[in-house]
Amino acid sequence: MSSTSQPKGRFYTRINDQDYLGITIWHGKTDPEAEVIVAQLRRKEGDNWETIGRLAIYRSSNGEYSKLPERK
Numbered sequence: 001m002s003s004t005s006q007p008k009g010r011f012y013t014r015i016n017d018q019d020y021l022g023i024t025i026w027h028g029k030t031d032p033e034a035e036v037i038v039a040q041l042r043r044k045e046g047d048n049w050e051t052i053g054r055l056a057i058y059r060s061s062n063g064e065y066s067k068l069p070e071r072k
Helices: none
Strands: 009-014 019-027 035-045 048-059 065-067
Antiparallel strands (some): 009 019, 048 065
């Protein structure tokens, strides 16, 4: 397995001229059957992209969902 993790899926949609909503699904780190689902609202400010909002959800291998804490 490579040192860089690849998402299971990644989807984006344009909200308006500046904003994009993205959904990314990752494999669980300790449980390969689990998933981490991340939704991000990103805004283009000049040449840079800034994350305006982020929500991460953990789906365990038995199908239970829980919100992950905010990243620091």
